[in-house]
Amino acid sequence: MTEEQGRKGPFLRGENTTRRIMGDVALALMPALTGSVYFFGIRSLLLVVTSVITCVLSELVWEWLTGKQITAFDFSAVVTGILIAFQVPVTTPVILIIISGIFAIIVVKQLFGGIGSNFMNPALAGRLLLMVVWPGKIIQYVPAAGTDAVSSATVLAAMKAGEQGNYSWLDMFLGYVPGALGETSKLLLLVGAGYLCYRGLINVKASLAYILTVLVVTFVLGGGHLFGGDPVTNLLGGSLILGACYMLTDYSFISARGRLIYSVAAGIITGLVRIYSSYPEGVCFGILAANCMVGLLARFEQKHVYGTKYDKDQKTAM
Amino acid sequence: MKKNSSGFLGGIHPTDGSDKALTVQAPVTEVNPELVEISMEQTPGNVCRLLVKEGDFVHRGQLIGIPQTFAAAAVHASVTGHVTKIKKTGSLGEVCVIRAEEADTAPEVRSYQTEWMENDGITREDILRSMEKGGIIGMGGAGFPAFRKYQTEKNIQTILVNAAECEPYLTCDHILMREQPMGILNGIQLLIKAAGAAEAVLCIEDNKLDVIENFRTILKKKEVPIRLQELPTMYPQGGERQLIQSVLDMEVPSGGLPADVGVIVSNVATANAVADMVFAGLPLIRRYVTVSGCVERPGNFLVPVGTRFQELLRKAGDVSAGQNQMIVGGPMTGYCIGTNVRAERAEGAVSKATSGILILPEQVTTETPCIRCGACGRVCPAGLNPFKIDFAYRNGKLDVCRKLYATECIGCGACSYVCPARIELAFRNIAARNAVKQTFRKKGVIQ
Numbered sequence: 001m002t003e004e005q006g007r008k009g010p011f012l013r014g015e016n017t018t019r020r021i022m023g024d025v026a027l028a029l030m031p032a033l034t035g036s037v038y039f040f041g042i043r044s045l046l047l048v049v050t051s052v053i054t055c056v057l058s059e060l061v062w063e064w065l066t067g068k069q070i071t072a073f074d075f076s077a078v079v080t081g082i083l084i085a086f087q088v089p090v091t092t093p094v095i096l097i098i099i100s101g102i103f104a105i106i107v108v109k110q111l112f113g114g115i116g117s118n119f120m121n122p123a124l125a126g127r128l129l130l131m132v133v134w135p136g137k138i139i140q141y142v143p144a145a146g147t148d149a150v151s152s153a154t155v156l157a158a159m160k161a162g163e164q165g166n167y168s169w170l171d172m173f174l175g176y177v178p179g180a181l182g183e184t185s186k187l188l189l190l191v192g193a194g195y196l197c198y199r200g201l202i203n204v205k206a207s208l209a210y211i212l213t214v215l216v217v218t219f220v221l222g223g224g225h226l227f228g229g230d231p232v233t234n235l236l237g238g239s240l241i242l243g244a245c246y247m248l249t250d251y252s253f254i255s256a257r258g259r260l261i262y263s264v265a266a267g268i269i270t271g272l273v274r275i276y277s278s279y280p281e282g283v284c285f286g287i288l289a290a291n292c293m294v295g296l297l298a299r300f301e302q303k304h305v306y307g308t309k310y311d312k313d314q315k316t317a318m
Numbered sequence: 319m320k321k322n323s324s325g326f327l328g329g330i331h332p333t334d335g336s337d338k339a340l341t342v343q344a345p346v347t348e349v350n351p352e353l354v355e356i357s358m359e360q361t362p363g364n365v366c367r368l369l370v371k372e373g374d375f376v377h378r379g380q381l382i383g384i385p386q387t388f389a390a391a392a393v394h395a396s397v398t399g400h401v402t403k404i405k406k407t408g409s410l411g412e413v414c415v416i417r418a419e420e421a422d423t424a425p426e427v428r429s430y431q432t433e434w435m436e437n438d439g440i441t442r443e444d445i446l447r448s449m450e451k452g453g454i455i456g457m458g459g460a461g462f463p464a465f466r467k468y469q470t471e472k473n474i475q476t477i478l479v480n481a482a483e484c485e486p487y488l489t490c491d492h493i494l495m496r497e498q499p500m501g502i503l504n505g506i507q508l509l510i511k512a513a514g515a516a517e518a519v520l521c522i523e524d525n526k527l528d529v530i531e532n533f534r535t536i537l538k539k540k541e542v543p544i545r546l547q548e549l550p551t552m553y554p555q556g557g558e559r560q561l562i563q564s565v566l567d568m569e570v571p572s573g574g575l576p577a578d579v580g581v582i583v584s585n586v587a588t589a590n591a592v593a594d595m596v597f598a599g600l601p602l603i604r605r606y607v608t609v610s611g612c613v614e615r616p617g618n619f620l621v622p623v624g625t626r627f628q629e630l631l632r633k634a635g636d637v638s639a640g641q642n643q644m645i646v647g648g649p650m651t652g653y654c655i656g657t658n659v660r661a662e663r664a665e666g667a668v669s670k671a672t673s674g675i676l677i678l679p680e681q682v683t684t685e686t687p688c689i690r691c692g693a694c695g696r697v698c699p700a701g702l703n704p705f706k707i708d709f710a711y712r713n714g715k716l717d718v719c720r721k722l723y724a725t726e727c728i729g730c731g732a733c734s735y736v737c738p739a740r741i742e743l744a745f746r747n748i749a750a751r752n753a754v755k756q757t758f759r760k761k762g763v764i765q
Contacts, residue, residue: 010731
């Protein structure tokens, strides 16, 4: 009887693999992608496909050049690619999408060690780059198909400018509003999120905590006076649901309580940016700032190790 | 980390129960092999000295191996016949091959298997001596000699009789409870006496409702210090420390033994073996073994210790999957002894601690980078962060492993089960635990 080296127990493994999880997330984004083609035309598909190809190729080339294990086909770069395109308007020049994708994968993801080791969400960082360097190029929103609206400002931008909203809650929910490719139709995003819930891949508590915090902050401070904000427009108008369901809990390894703190922090920053900054949208900043706090939160994490409550010196594992 | 609904930290649901359904209703087959191969190293590292030589005639139940190490237990011949060969192997010590010459007559049903026994005339010392003489080991897998556990000077209040059988596929304890309820209960009475405990708790997972119902009916009829505890089905509910946490809401101190908190945990099969020895003088030479997975007729087999795996696989109708791996024990904590196995090529034989033989489809996994999902930490029943220990161990930082409490790993495999990156967390956490224990014990830092 010889124990075969290299054959390591346990001999049952769960069904989730990185590839399957990322594939599921990509699948969950398909309804919203379909919606973006319907609302904004075939050019949105071009942007998404360009973005995905850029991300996967960047990852593949980098891993090949540095001699690392090839993980380019585990769908995580695909998800990053889709999410980058989902956050920009349909008028965005293709070259910017390519730059954003390369930046997200090479600088934000690979330079910090590749999947799992990056300290912030690459898709959000890619979008941040565009916002900071080419702000004028990614604010040319167009009305969605099927509406007779002339204004092409996003709902949140209009609200920020103090204009009266032209869109009904139902329009905002279904996606008949100007906006970035993938963020407008809350219905389609929630369909995908429902699938991820079914597969157990979304931390529902964290997502809800994030959304609720944003709503509370914008309701309390958002209007001209205390408690004068408009939470519904804040919920349905921007990319809050996209961020909460698909970007928030990416790569956070903290405990349930840590995640709650993390989500609330992200929500507060998102809300404050929406209210007080010159940007109408704050999801990107909120989540990125919270991403940077993960290390700190994890440090304070108290995890009880079995059998150590009698141990006077150390009570918890690091 | 909070305890989950099952009463211990973390935990997983590896399967939907269809794995156990493969064997739980199948008829139990009694096997009378022509040949047995009895190892003098029933559990790794615990050596016995062989008392017989080639050509000797031995009787069923005759002592043939005397323990040489602290954690070894006496070994007995499991069939009557001539010793045809003595093989010297590396990992199993000496292996005594006996050809059975006398067909095993069907054992008569004894009174302890059907009714409550009086044990007033039996002293604690009698029971301990019987356990030692009968070569009775803990049948839950680790195989530590039962008498050593019960010899403790500590004040024991509670015996936990472990019938959780939380490992997927295995049903041998379930079958034993179905076939020998009275033997088990009489055995538990003996265990209570052997430890001087106040009560015993029979702990069964709620996927074995038929035996729970049966035990409940029996226990209702008589006033005995045995309590039945139904536990939620979750892995590793049957881990010694986890069971204590679920049932008694206590934790065994790090580096300590259950006896330190007044508890002894014994497997349900151990209880039955003690009854066999005390009431019928039968040493531990037979056990139930589950043969399951990709075989034509999965089922449970009552076999003499030393029955060869190839014989068992033949009884189960040979292997039905081409690309397979053969596992001894449960799929979570067992070990692989070969791949692409056919019955005639299966090496090895049943030991006292063999609970099952599983043929599972071969799995080839590639480790990918950790995505920091934290799943391993959420399921760890010891409350560890397996990915951190893994990282520190891979970088050779044993002091960091120690600070991360690598010593508390119970080796259940839950972390590797959930890891989406297919990182061999359990393998290296166990390695880290062993390395830390070895290194720091030498330095005298830990016990």
